[in-house]
Amino acid sequence: MSHAQTDTQPVLQVDELTVRLNSSQGLVHAVEGVSFALSRGQTLGIVGESGSGKSVMARSLMGLLPRRAVAFSAGSVMFQADQPPARDLLLMPEKQRRHLRGPAMAMIFQDPMTALNPVLRLSVQLTESVRQHVGLDRQQARIRAIELLGAVGIPDASRRIDQFPHQLSGGMRQRVVIAIALACNPSLLIADEPTTALDVTVQKQILDLLARLQREHDMAMILITHDLGVVASRADHIAVMYAGRVVEYAPAKTLFTAMKHPYTEALFNSIPRINDPSHTRLQAIPGRPPQLVEPAPGCAFAPRCQYAQPRCWQQTPPVVAVDGEDDHRHACFYPISETPAREDADV
Amino acid sequence: MRLLTRKLPWLLGTLFAVSFFTFMLVSLLPGDPAVMILGAGGVSPEAVAQLRLELGLDRPLLVRYFDWLGNALGGDLGRSPMTGQSVTDAILSRLPVTIQLGVMAILIALVLAIPLAMVSAYFAGSRLDRSISGVGFALMSVPGFMMAIFLILIFAVGLGWFPATGWVPLSVSPTANLRSAILPAMSLAMIELALYMRLLRTDLIDTLQQDYITLARAKGLPNWLILTRHALRPSSFSLMTVVGLQLGGVISGAIIVEEIFALPGVGRLLYQSILQRDLLMVQGIVLFIATAYVVVNFLVDLCYSLLDPRVRYAE
Numbered sequence: 001m002s003h004a005q006t007d008t009q010p011v012l013q014v015d016e017l018t019v020r021l022n023s024s025q026g027l028v029h030a031v032e033g034v035s036f037a038l039s040r041g042q043t044l045g046i047v048g049e050s051g052s053g054k055s056v057m058a059r060s061l062m063g064l065l066p067r068r069a070v071a072f073s074a075g076s077v078m079f080q081a082d083q084p085p086a087r088d089l090l091l092m093p094e095k096q097r098r099h100l101r102g103p104a105m106a107m108i109f110q111d112p113m114t115a116l117n118p119v120l121r122l123s124v125q126l127t128e129s130v131r132q133h134v135g136l137d138r139q140q141a142r143i144r145a146i147e148l149l150g151a152v153g154i155p156d157a158s159r160r161i162d163q164f165p166h167q168l169s170g171g172m173r174q175r176v177v178i179a180i181a182l183a184c185n186p187s188l189l190i191a192d193e194p195t196t197a198l199d200v201t202v203q204k205q206i207l208d209l210l211a212r213l214q215r216e217h218d219m220a221m222i223l224i225t226h227d228l229g230v231v232a233s234r235a236d237h238i239a240v241m242y243a244g245r246v247v248e249y250a251p252a253k254t255l256f257t258a259m260k261h262p263y264t265e266a267l268f269n270s271i272p273r274i275n276d277p278s279h280t281r282l283q284a285i286p287g288r289p290p291q292l293v294e295p296a297p298g299c300a301f302a303p304r305c306q307y308a309q310p311r312c313w314q315q316t317p318p319v320v321a322v323d324g325e326d327d328h329r330h331a332c333f334y335p336i337s338e339t340p341a342r343e344d345a346d347v
Numbered sequence: 348m349r350l351l352t353r354k355l356p357w358l359l360g361t362l363f364a365v366s367f368f369t370f371m372l373v374s375l376l377p378g379d380p381a382v383m384i385l386g387a388g389g390v391s392p393e394a395v396a397q398l399r400l401e402l403g404l405d406r407p408l409l410v411r412y413f414d415w416l417g418n419a420l421g422g423d424l425g426r427s428p429m430t431g432q433s434v435t436d437a438i439l440s441r442l443p444v445t446i447q448l449g450v451m452a453i454l455i456a457l458v459l460a461i462p463l464a465m466v467s468a469y470f471a472g473s474r475l476d477r478s479i480s481g482v483g484f485a486l487m488s489v490p491g492f493m494m495a496i497f498l499i500l501i502f503a504v505g506l507g508w509f510p511a512t513g514w515v516p517l518s519v520s521p522t523a524n525l526r527s528a529i530l531p532a533m534s535l536a537m538i539e540l541a542l543y544m545r546l547l548r549t550d551l552i553d554t555l556q557q558d559y560i561t562l563a564r565a566k567g568l569p570n571w572l573i574l575t576r577h578a579l580r581p582s583s584f585s586l587m588t589v590v591g592l593q594l595g596g597v598i599s600g601a602i603i604v605e606e607i608f609a610l611p612g613v614g615r616l617l618y619q620s621i622l623q624r625d626l627l628m629v630q631g632i633v634l635f636i637a638t639a640y641v642v643v644n645f646l647v648d649l650c651y652s653l654l655d656p657r658v659r660y661a662e
Contacts, residue, residue, distance in 0.1 A: 059561075064561055064564055064565060098567045099567060101565055101566060101567035102566050106566075107562075107565045109562060114557060114558040115559055115561075115562045117559040117562075117563070119581050119655055119656060120577070128566060128576075132566070132567060164657070180562070180566065181565075183566075
């Protein structure tokens, strides 16, 4: 579902976004110099292990990080829902920013079991954003909510709407969370590991649903996952994050055929493959992701990288574009030159 | 309703045990009620024996207990040998005062504690939060009678806004009734206030970390709506439990305050009965307090389902 690059202004243009958080151990370098742009109808997949800064970045874009937790944020996040000019979200006061959440940008959370308020009926949770932002009355909002439940594939919506979250299965709850996110027709949808907490059989349904809704609503979507396989066929571009940085950014097809960063390769090799003989040992990435408090100098991946050279331990590699390809960038001194040996990129 | 059938045996068992221990405790106290009634000095042993016979004190303890319990079940807690007044009537006539006092105290405490706890939890760790907690601690560490005396000094003696003592029944004049009730209710409320606030603040801080609060924020709801609609109800379990305990214990809690403000409540009745060694009256009141306590807490248990639908549907 690759879309042609449109001439229009991107919905989201992130430049050198840096977010540092307060913690009891010290300053957490959660997001470091992340840049990307995203237009309507496009999907950006963000891939990385837990602790790579994906979720902090998503929450920072949404303005959901607790004020006291953020030590500082730098860079710029230009956002333009419908009309120009684009505005920098980082400079926008929270009072104005609140009015963007819901009608302009929305988010889907990882765990549908905890994302819905256990004591409120679905009708309340589904209608409050349209009542807040669109100003529908109770009756109109209810009709809209039933429509939404139908649109996300919940059967018997007019009965379900009066139920409580615990009366629904995990997959159904995630559909409700999606319906809530779509309630005000946002231009940007951020899905933070939307299928991680779900059964494998339900995962595909939810991802297909998201893809369909994205097409129908012509939204820009950020799909965050730790599973390269999830975004392979669903994202236009993929950003691989490691230790708060985007270490490789490329169109999805390019990434799988001409990956440059050793971390991307390691992630790629850790996807289990259906064609492998059974009992093939799954290739895991050795070591752990680095802690982000007072990061050591050099490339953050160096301790786990099989190609690491002395230079990698001393200098942080800058983000550079691959020759002749503007939208393929990586941050490695010694990028992988040949295509990976394994060819079954279609996962 | 299944909750009811499951808890009812417990409820009855508790009440039975309470009545038994109350009776035993009071009966085993040193000192013969007959001697107390007749006066200590220069009473003939025959007269004492005569009175013991009249009061039934010569019968075995257990027989007396079941006799008393049987009457109590029928609503008759006996007659005070001192005043001849029916214990049941004495309690019932003073009950409205105590209930009004207790309910007003809890309402005042809640009305102040809930918004303060919300502000505190929302700005957790800030200077504002620390100030509120500090004042709360100070209030909590002031004994009830001190609080009562402070309030009398300031609002009755100093400003003259409210009467220092006395009680006007609601039926006589609602405004005068409120004026006479406000200071005693405040004395009780100020202590509970701090407790309620701390409990709710802690639970709110916990709730505010939940994913569903982040989702509510992602909907662009204003903070006050998130706090009141999304955070308050899931955070109020501990608060409700404690309010229930306090409501049940309101009679015993009000003893000192009723005495200071000279209010004709059950607490003061208990206090005076103890001083006069009116054992039958004490026994009756203690049983009544215990029953009220157990029943109110049972009702609170039922109310959990109002707070959390998961409890409701698990039935």
